[in-house]
Amino acid sequence: MGDVTMYELACLLGGEAAKLAGERFNGRRCNFSNDPGALEFPDKESRRKAVEDLLREGLTFKDIAAMYDRDVRTIQRIVKENLRPR
Numbered sequence: 001m002g003d004v005t006m007y008e009l010a011c012l013l014g015g016e017a018a019k020l021a022g023e024r025f026n027g028r029r030c031n032f033s034n035d036p037g038a039l040e041f042p043d044k045e046s047r048r049k050a051v052e053d054l055l056r057e058g059l060t061f062k063d064i065a066a067m068y069d070r071d072v073r074t075i076q077r078i079v080k081e082n083l084r085p086r
Contacts, residue, residue: 004032044081051078 010018041047065072
């Protein structure tokens with residue numbers, strides 16, 4: 001695995017989208033995350049809020065872990081991180 005070329009982006013996204021990305025992010029690097037939640041939760045705050053909302057709706061940690069293909073400890077850590085004093 002190595003760098004992704006503009007040609008590869010154009011084949012995947014289409015020429016216009018690749019051109020726009022090249023113009024917008026010219027000279028910058030991009031890391032394509034393998035985390036499936038990266039697009040759904042762009043930051044920790046939105047991820048934490050989503051988990052807490054699901055808990056309020058009555059879902060268990062186990063239910064939420066299954067929804068997001070994570071282990072229960074990961075979901076518990078997301079909530080616990082918010083409880084720490086800043």
